[in-house]
Amino acid sequence: MDNEVFKISELIFKFLEKNLTKDEEDELRRLLKKKKYAGLLDRYNDIDKIREELDFMQRFDADKIWEQIRKSRHVPWWKSKEIYKYAAFFLLPFLIFAILFSYLSKDTLPDASGTDQELKNQVVLTVADGSQVLLGEKAVEMTLQEGAGLEGYRDSLVYWSDKPFDQQANHTIQVPGMRTVKITLADGTIAWINARSKLTYPAVFGSGTREVSLEGEAYFDVNHDPDRPFIVRTGQASMEVLGTSFNVKSYEGKTVTTLLNGRVEMETDQGNIMLAPGEGAQTEGGSLKKLPLHDSEMAVAWKNGYFLFDKSDFGQALKEVCRWYGLKLMHPVGDGFREITVSGKVSRKTPVDEMLLIMEDVSGVSLIRSGDNLEIIKN
Structure with missing residues (x-):
């Protein structure tokens, strides 16, 4: 893996310098299509992001090295009186290599530790064995089984699988105040989770119905699959779709669903309602009723x-x-x-x-x- 990672780091360096040839650009895109490198180019498409990632390299004086690199990027070496700036400029590909190698060699997620008060301000992922890990500044990676895994960084979590598997045990993501989290589920469905909300879902979906449960609020962009309906369950209702975009808010014993496109069937013990784009429905006090047409931007403003x-x-x-x-x-x-x-x-x-x-x-x-x-x- 070392040679391949170093090659990627060299190409990313040229990308940052806007000095990639067409053939090199094609090669970089080909390499980054591999699952284990997914998202790396996005993480390094801004020079300031490299500065953040240098924190991984604890054995280096990151601030000092970065200051040298920044100076070398803005002052041509032939105009600089300090040769270390020129050397630091060419050190950048090696720093990127070290960062990528550190990122790709992780086998575990960072354990969640601390008091309940401290954890309430963290995004906490509870995995199948009941252990809890934090989603934050440190990139995380986990292999679920051969051909399936997850990767997380900051407020983004991505599950992937190369082929259909038997459904795996549930994971749960809990989001604190003043945070939102974007999750790409293993089937390609994307869910945005609002603050003070919790979503429970299979780490890998099986061949049958895709079901998740929600406490709080989330926006779903469901990957179309006519053979596997997607169902969101709350304490008061269930919403079933094949492939569509909709918002679900479930607080204080009331569930409100707003449909942006596609079709959603909302069902409770009192009956069911089929929604068209722009329509909404809510449960409250044991009743289920359709809401009048309204501006769907209102429902998803939090996501934006x-x-x-x-x-x-x-x-x-x-x-x-x-x-x-x-x-x-x-x-x-x-x-x-x-x-x-x-x-x-x-x-x-x-x-x-x-x-x-x-x-x-x-x-x-x-x-x-x-x-x-x-x-x-x-x-």
């Missing part, structure tokens, strides 16, 4: 990184804000607030106190935060 309200009920909007930031309402939003609506579009990267000020401005309500607790005072 922002809050979006359009004459929205203040209480529901505030609950969404509290879920994202991990705030606890000290008192329920009572009937006295029902006439208040809010409108606006705000990035979910907005600091919590700034977001609360925005909510105050658009609602006329005073919000007082003490740690994770939030008090509401109607003016």
